[in-house]
Amino acid sequence: MALDAQDTTSDEALMVLYANGDRHAAMALTQRVTPRVLAYASRMLSGDRAEAEDVAQETMLRLWRMAPAWRQGETKVTTWAYRVATNLCIDRQRSRRRKGQVTLDDAPDLADGAPGADQRLQDGRRMLALEAALAELPDRQRQAVVLRHIEGLSNPEIAAVMEIGVEAVESLTARGKRALAAVLSGQKEALGYEDEGHAG
Amino acid sequence: MRMKVMQDKELDKLLAVAANQAPRPSAGFMDRVLADALSLQPKPAELPQRPSPTAEGLVARIAVLFGGAPALAGVCSAAVVGLAFGYLNPTTLDVLTGGLTGAETLEMFPSADFLTTEG
Incomplete structure (x- = not known):
């Protein structure tokens, strides 16, 4: 077979x-x-x-x-x-x-397939920034964010991997994303994100 | 001072890009993992081998032809009984057949003539 x-x-x-x-x-x-x-x-x-x-x-x-x-x-x-x-x-x-x-x-x-050299370079910079930001998260938050938003697992699947409840997964993911946004906010311009005028 | 805050939408987009740019394993790495898998794989269980018929005696080989030793024993018994009937005095057989063999004729269908009679 x-x-x-x-x-x-x-x-x-x-x-x-x-x-x-x-x-x-x-x-x-x-x-x-x-x-x-x-x-x-x-x-x-x-x-x-x-x-x-x-x-x-x-x-x-x-x-x-x-x-x-x-x-x-x-x-x-x-x-x-x-x-x-x-x-x-x-x-x-x-x-x-x-x-x-x-x-x-x-x-x-990085996988091939970026439309052009500039885009590829920018994507590369963004990925490096994301990796660095992920590295700053507490272990459990990083696991939850990576499994949910990059590996694409469902919350119950993540709960099984991490041996915690689904609510705890949701909480870890939410806190992890907030922490990521906070770390990356300081690099928005360098990463090519346009300022949309939101005051913080 | 205005602070440039990363929006949820931007973060989600960044994470989606990361999801699409997963590092790909090299062929060499995959080969190493597969080599581990094959080297640690349990061997399939071997079926117990039946002894070859040629390794056994003639009687055993004949017994296999007849469907096993019990079947062969039955066939031999029937043969012995058949030989005994052949050599024994027929009067002795009367004991077994109840005198049927002593009859001149035996009509199995005494009134079957009507089947062959016309009119």
């Missing part, structure tokens, strides 16, 4: 197939889960590609190791993966803070 990232077989069923020795399931899960974990880790680690890859690879390693004990119906594979990646990212952030590393130099690799 050929399975790929577009196959309709659920991630949870693929885990069972993987544990039974199905190589196609290994490929399908790799294609589906790895990019999402890598993108999330990259946002959580301020665009540090090398560290994000380490986190994503370690998350997937743990997924493979626990596959034989996977119990369908208890949790979604992506929820589990985001949760593991979150913990790994937090560990690395704490380690960075202890070392006092600066993270803005680790710019994310």
Whole structure:
């Protein structure tokens, strides 16, 4: 049976197939889960590609190791993966803070497709500013904002990842966005946003 | 002094751009993850192998042809009984058949003549 990232077989069923020795399931899960974990880790680690890859690879390693004990119906594979990646990212952030590393130099690799060089440059500046602003948020607020507004998870899914209630997710997301807006407001002009005349 | 505040709309747009510019994994990285997956993948459970018929004796092979040892035993028993009937005195068989074999003729349908009689 050929399975790929577009196959309709659920991630949870693929885990069972993987544990039974199905190589196609290994490929399908790799294609589906790895990019999402890598993108999330990259946002959580301020665009540090090398560290994000380490986190994503370690998350997937743990997924493979626990596959034989996977119990369908208890949790979604992506929820589990985001949760593991979150913990790994937090560990690395704490380690960075202890070392006092600066993270803005680790710019994310931006996907192609920007309409022109100027736009691309501006988008790049904005992404760097966003990464830096996200890095200033408390860990939980950053997780909630990234999962909700960048990874596109629903509030109940985020609640499952963060192991908190949906109301707490809503509160964290709202506070996180307010904090982001406050950090980015000082750079509006530099980022190419026109002043719309709102007084603060 | 007027402060330039980032609006919700602008922030949402910025976040949407970020969502569309997710870092893509390189082919090399994906290969490494897949290599991990395959190296840690449990091996498929092997089915227990049936012993080859050729490794067994002649009787066992014949038993397989007849559908197993019990079936072969039944066939052998029937053969022995058949041989016994063949060699034994027919009078002895009367005991078993109730004297049926001693009859000159045996009409199974005594009144079936009407079927072949015209008129």
